[in-house]
Amino acid sequence: MKLTDAREQRVSIASEIENAFISFASMDVSVLALETDVTIGGRKVIGYGFNSNGRYAQSGLLRERFLPRLMEADPTSLCDETGRNLDPFRVWDTVMKNEKPGGHGERSVAVGIIDMAVWDIVAKIEGKPLAVLLAERYGDGTPDPTVSVYAAGGYYYPQEDHRSLQEEMRNYLDAGYTATKMKIGAAPLEGDLRRIDAALEVVGNNACLAVDANGRFDTETALAYARGLNPYQLKWYEEAGDPLDYEVQRRVCETYAGSTATGENLFSHQDVRNLLRYGGMRADRDVLQMDPVLSYGLVEYMRMLEELKIRGFSPRNCVPHGGHQFALNICAGLKLGGNESYPKVFAPFGGFADSTPIEQGRVAIPDAIGIGFEDKRNLMQVFDQSLGK
Structure with a gap:
């Protein structure tokens, strides 16, 4: 199997609330879809991801650095031993290639969005809720x-x-x-x-x-x-x-x-x-x-x-x-x-x-x-x- 497309967009979650440190008046998130060539029940398997509130959209890091690195990789290098599903750990190693230790900052959020979408794909291809797959x-x-x-x-x-x-x-x-x-x-x-x-x-x-x-x-x-x-x-x-x-x-x-x-x-x-x-x-x-x-x-x-x-x-x-x-x-x-x-x-x-x-x-x-x-x-x-x- 392989990834065939990656689409990211910024979505606003702005509101007038505040905590002790920040206002959420301009808060936004990135949403991500990773499309595969796998079809289940007549529909393409797509994994979805987004970042949690409190950090902003990661459009630049995703589009300019991490998604190109992912999509340009040899598809076989992203798969598990069966070749029919992604290996989240191999995907993680691929998107983090040439990243220095430390300096976590915003890149940890961008990689986390990709990781969420990958686990969504993996569990869908296995035909299980993610909670069941993780427990097993x-x-x-x-x-x-x-x-x-x-x-x-x-x-x-x-x-x-x-x-x-x-x-x-x-x-x-x-x-x-x-x-x-x-x-x-x-x-x-x-x-x-x-x-x-x-x-x-x-x-x-x-x-x-x-x-x-x-x-x-x-x-x-x-x-x-x-x-x-x-x-x-x-x-x-x-x-x-x-x-x-x-x-x-x-x-x-x-x-x-x-x-x-x-x-x-x-x-x-x-x-x-x-x-x-x-x-x-x-x-x-x-x-x-x-x-x-x-x-x-x-x-x-x-x-x-x-x-x-x-x-x-x-x-x-x-x-x-x-x-x-x-x-x-x-x-x-x-x-x-x-x-x-x-x-x-x-x-x-x-x-x-x-x-x-x-x-x-x-x-x-x-x-x-x-x-x-x-x-x-x-x-x-x-x-x-x-x-x-």
């Missing part, structure tokens, strides 16, 4: 039938008051979620504590509300928030300081008794290794949020999981950032600890299959082969309109 090849043989998900939101909206935050949290609970997350750090500590109190009036259970500072704080502020948050015993305190400032994370872990979470802005297994070496992370409570798409794809993500295993952490410590079907399949197939979800923003890229609603804070894996994009109508409309059928 790299797990214990059986995927988790459902995955725990939480609703990420609580952004800073223009003219927001506590009532609008409470209404947002109420909508999440009504939609079937039992756990939610809100942003902190764009207001003073006392103001954020009042926002947390307001959210908890709706959520009810402190252990079902997480907070996220998006890397905003210096050491002094991160520790002040740790002390202020300690009495609440929340679900977790996320990304207090810069993601590469492992000293801040270590100090927070020493000060904050509850769970911390970080990792969504780490893009390689070497970064994860350093976090576990120097960041003070605790295997009995802390959460690792690396995003498979933003960090060179599932091929690199499996190397991250090996780093965890070496240092006594479980895959259940991982709750990936991203809130999409690719991460959900990975969570089920490799038995991670849960998955993010975006019920209100970043549509239609966030969220899961149309056939699997959120029920009691969990979502099932659909029977659709591949990643399951075809079971998400509004997302397929974007793919079809942007990339052609």
